[in-house]
Amino acid sequence: MPIQLGGSLQYTCSTESGAVLVLGDDADQFNALNIGYFRKIMSEQYCTWLNKANGEENSYGIKLHDLILVTGCDKTSLWANAVFKDGSSEFSISVNAGAPGIANGSFSAAIKDSGTGRRMIRKNWGPSTRQV
Template sequence: MQGSATNTSAAWDIYAKELIPLRFGYPLWGAEPDSRFGEVQLGDVGYLREGYFCFIFNAMSPADDPRNLHRGVPDDFEMFRPPNPVPVHRPNVITQYQLRSRNVRSSATSAQGTVATIAAGIRFTCTEETGALLVLKDPGHKTYLDCGRHIARYMQTHLPSWYEFAAERLGIDIEEKDLMFISGFTKTTVWGEAAFKAGAGNSELVLSAGAASPTPLMSGEIELARSHASDPLVIYRSGPPDRVPELERARDEKFDQCIFLNFYKMKRRIWRQVIRAAAGPHELPSSPDDETGSSPLTASVCTDSDGLGTVGP
């Protein structure tokens, strides 16, 4: 179920802005795999649209790979083959079942009325203008490539042809700086998410715990509680819808839901600089020295998990 929005920032923008400071990567509003291309994979080239990652082709798979046959690949396609292609796996990088922006508070709710029909749960309250919430059933596992220099050089060589392929051949309304190379991701099994816009007061959301649920998400019962804001907005989603919540995870339940994304992007600037950030903005801020001519490409990185950021030549 989803709330409605009028005259407000998009839910996916609020959600990303509020959870980026947690430094797990770029928070995806659309965590579920694409119906045509499957789940997000290392080496995917694509772009963001309304909180979803949109796949174009995979740079680490051959041109005749089934995923690449859907849309094709650029004319001068060359696979990305790093010297050490083995990805790094970090299980359980997220173990808590809820991640909240700093301005979202939680409190337990009590069951009232008939126990069979009303269950206890957790009430989340946004105390400032905007906030975000992510609730998980299982831990989040991270996978990433630890070869940033090779990725940056590869993109510098091939980004112009990627853009020509996406914009001219496929007709995608996109700018060159929007294209990204997926270098890592964090995935889980079942999730619930919410974006809050409180306006002049507080907005609230209640997650109801079912009788057999270990956490407030597992029953799938989400309801909008009484709100004290003058123009409140809470937009919420949960998924995937085909996974029936149970007390213990089913054996065939896959960690294929991408909740955080790590990537490399590039844009043309007069001064060459590389920007590294644990979970920085997915676009560099505009500045007077931005050009679209023959100025060098610079990398905008959303990769590291250690929370350190540096700017240098």
């Protein structure tokens, strides 16, 4: 008889903003090879980008420290994430998993915000269930 595996994680952050990401499957990592080229372009173009973001049509209030150079990404089929702004927050995450031939299971992640105060929270996730 296959066994069921499970677990939980509690994440507490006391900063003004933060994020949590849980991967339920293997992830493939893709990174730029010529990071120096991207740094050069960013150093040449950041003023243009800031002017575009904060011009008459768009007034996002973006500052130099808000620009982030992303040089890679991770891809997976199962995931859950949450981000928050304007106050501390606490998230509880439950995960169930299995292994072929050993344990039946599915990936599911429930993110529950138990923080207090007024803040912006965004949650998202990949497929809600999937046979392992």
